[in-house]
Amino acid sequence: MIDPDAELVRNAGAGDQRAAEALVRRHLPKMVGVARRMLNDGAEAEDVAQEVFLRVWREAPRWKPGQAKFETWMHRVALNLCYDRLRRRREKSDPDAGVAVADTRPLASEEWLARQRAAKVHAALAELPERQRAAIALVHFDEMSNIAAAEILEISVEALESLLARGRRALKAALADVAQDLLGGAEGAP
Amino acid sequence: MRKEENMDRERFATLLDAYGADFRRWAAETRAGAAAFAVQDPEAAALLAEARKFDAVLDSAREVAPPSPELADRILAFAPRVVRPAFDRRAMLALAACAVFGVVLGYGGGLMAPAPLEDDTYFSMAFEAPVAFEDEG
Numbered sequence: 001m002i003d004p005d006a007e008l009v010r011n012a013g014a015g016d017q018r019a020a021e022a023l024v025r026r027h028l029p030k031m032v033g034v035a036r037r038m039l040n041d042g043a044e045a046e047d048v049a050q051e052v053f054l055r056v057w058r059e060a061p062r063w064k065p066g067q068a069k070f071e072t073w074m075h076r077v078a079l080n081l082c083y084d085r086l087r088r089r090r091e092k093s094d095p096d097a098g099v100a101v102a103d104t105r106p107l108a109s110e111e112w113l114a115r116q117r118a119a120k121v122h123a124a125l126a127e128l129p130e131r132q133r134a135a136i137a138l139v140h141f142d143e144m145s146n147i148a149a150a151e152i153l154e155i156s157v158e159a160l161e162s163l164l165a166r167g168r169r170a171l172k173a174a175l176a177d178v179a180q181d182l183l184g185g186a187e188g189a190p
Numbered sequence: 191m192r193k194e195e196n197m198d199r200e201r202f203a204t205l206l207d208a209y210g211a212d213f214r215r216w217a218a219e220t221r222a223g224a225a226a227f228a229v230q231d232p233e234a235a236a237l238l239a240e241a242r243k244f245d246a247v248l249d250s251a252r253e254v255a256p257p258s259p260e261l262a263d264r265i266l267a268f269a270p271r272v273v274r275p276a277f278d279r280r281a282m283l284a285l286a287a288c289a290v291f292g293v294v295l296g297y298g299g300g301l302m303a304p305a306p307l308e309d310d311t312y313f314s315m316a317f318e319a320p321v322a323f324e325d326e327g
Contacts, residue, residue, distance in 0.1 A: 015272035024262050032257045042254075046261050053265040061270060114250065121251035139215060140248055146209070146217050157217070165207035172244055179247045 005070040013060030024053065027071065030142060031078050037137040038082035040126040048081045068151065075152040079134055086130060117178050124174040132167030135160055197223035202234050211242035 005026070011019035031052050035045035055077055063070065125133055131153065138149040139160070150160040172179075202224060209215040213225055228234045 013270055015270045017266070017269065017271070020266055020269035024265055028257050028262060028265070032261075033254050036254045037251075045254075046257060049257065050261060050265055054268055057269050117247075117250040118253070121248060125251070136248075140210065140245075141252060143215065146215075161204070161208040164209065165204070168207060168210070168244070171248065175247050178250065179243060182247055182250065 003065045003069045006065040009056075009060050009063045009065075009070050012057075013063060020057075023056065027074060028053070030071075031074065034075065034078055034134075034137050034142060035082055037122070037125055037141060038079065038130070038133060039085060040122050044085060048078055048085070051081055052078045069148075072148065072151050075138070076154075079152065082134075083130060113181075117182060120178050121171075121175060124171050127174065128167050128170055132163050132170070135163040136167045136171070139164055197227040199227075199231060199234060202227050202231075203237055206237055206241050210245045210248075211238050212245060 005023065008019045008023050008026075012023055028049055031049040032045050035048035036042060039045055039048070052074055056074065059073075068076075125136065128136070134153060135149060138144045138152060139146065144152075146157050146160055150157045153160060153163075155163075197220070205216055205220060205224065213221045216224060228238045
């Protein structure tokens with residue numbers, strides 16, 4: 001197994017700033033993206049991504065390529081941090097956590113509609129069980145292969161397919177109005 | 191090379207449920223079979239069209255705000271750095287080179303100096319009064 005990050009990780013661990021910057025450029029958007037979809041909160045997603053990289057810096061000097069790809073390990077760390085935060089939210093039962101604050105700025109109607117649709121999809125994702133949400137975040141949004149996603153979630157490909165199918169069915173039911181709105185608008189367009 | 195998976199309606203529907211309508215998300219060994227099956231089976235084609243609509247709904251949330259530039263700066267501030275020793279390697283090499291040069295210079299200078307006289311009578315003669323002066327007195 002060739003790990004495309006192996007050399008960067010080794011060099012970053014040895015104090016090479018350029019290698020560290022390259023790792024951040026390559027992986028930071030993905031870490032923020034997956035945390036954003038898991039937590040439905042932009043600020044918390046950035047906190048998670050920062051924590052992931054602090055662990056990367058700690059591990060890089062002693063990282064040995066072999067068992068899992070570095071990116072797989074990073075995703076596992078990010079998801080575990082998200083699970084921890086979601087658990088703490090449940091324990092605190094904070095009803096406002098993860099609820100996006102409505103943007104009150106005036107927007108062009110199309111842009112406003114697009115934002116509303118996105119907010120509804122994020123909200124519906126946030127209602128899914130965590131593992132289904134993670135599977136959809138990795139496969140649909142991060143466009144990872146089924147093998148890579150299954151490895152991150154530490155399950156078989158068949159189990160991943162089951163999580164994905166259940167998640168998509170639940171989302172389809174929750175987002176029926178969005179589909180109607182989106183496709184009705186598209187079909188009615190000239 | 192991976193073996194292509196045989197596709198039937200049930201398997202097609204199962205994979206469509208999981209991965210949606212974009213065959214690029216499907217496992218490599220199922221893609222060609224699935225695409226061919228969707229062309230030849232009208233029910234599969236209808237399921238595919240339906241899944242494509244739902245993918246479009248999900249894609250409403252594809253864009254997420256990019257990470258702030260400050261976040262990258264904060265992260266990089268903690269990246270490992272090279273710890274330079276008090277005497278770095280180049281300084282140590284320069285010092286060693288100076289020492290070797292000094293030794294060579296000292297040894298070479300010694301070789302170039304005039305050889306000492308074997309006869310040491312000039313030492314003893316230097317402290318003897320010349321006989322001629324005594325005669326004058």
